[in-house]
Amino acid sequence: MLTVRPAQPEDVPAVLELMRALAAFEGYLDDFAVDAQALLDRAFGPSAQCQVFVAESGSLCGYAVAQSIAFTYDLRPSVRLKELYVVEAQRGSGVGKRLMQRVAQWAQAQNAGRLLWDVLAGNDAAERFYARLGGRREVKWVAYEMGAQALQRLAGD
Helix, strand or coil: CCEEEECCHHHHHHHHHHHHHHHHHHCCHHHCCCCHHHHHHHHHCCCCCCEEEEEEECEEEEEEEEEEECCCCCCCCEEEEEEEEECHHHCCCCHHHHHHHHHHHHHHHCCCCEEEECCCCCCHHHHHHHHHCCCCCCCCCCCCCCCHHHHHHHHHC
């Protein structure tokens, strides 16, 4: 039986294992810096910066992290799905869909006007999954990023 629910502080060790698995899959494990205290502070503290949902079927088999971004042009927040991960053995079983449904419910509770996310380039299976749920590739915007060194340089100018 699959349960999808908001994560609790006692889930942190298992969520961290899943986060490390995602970091390995996406190729940034060497830079992965989240530890238990950081996750507790950022997801469960009085100034929580995100909402974490977990999927459980005997043990945790997936998670999603979402953030609400303050109002935009339509005076409604955007919800950004920061991470979605399902263990390989559970992919295709509905776990990802259930996590996305829970994020969508949370977004509606926030009165969000949209749900946004990024897909790792080349992850065709993820693109097909999101398309089946009604997601579409954004073509109007191009994603940019600025690394720590460039950020420091710009801040110093």
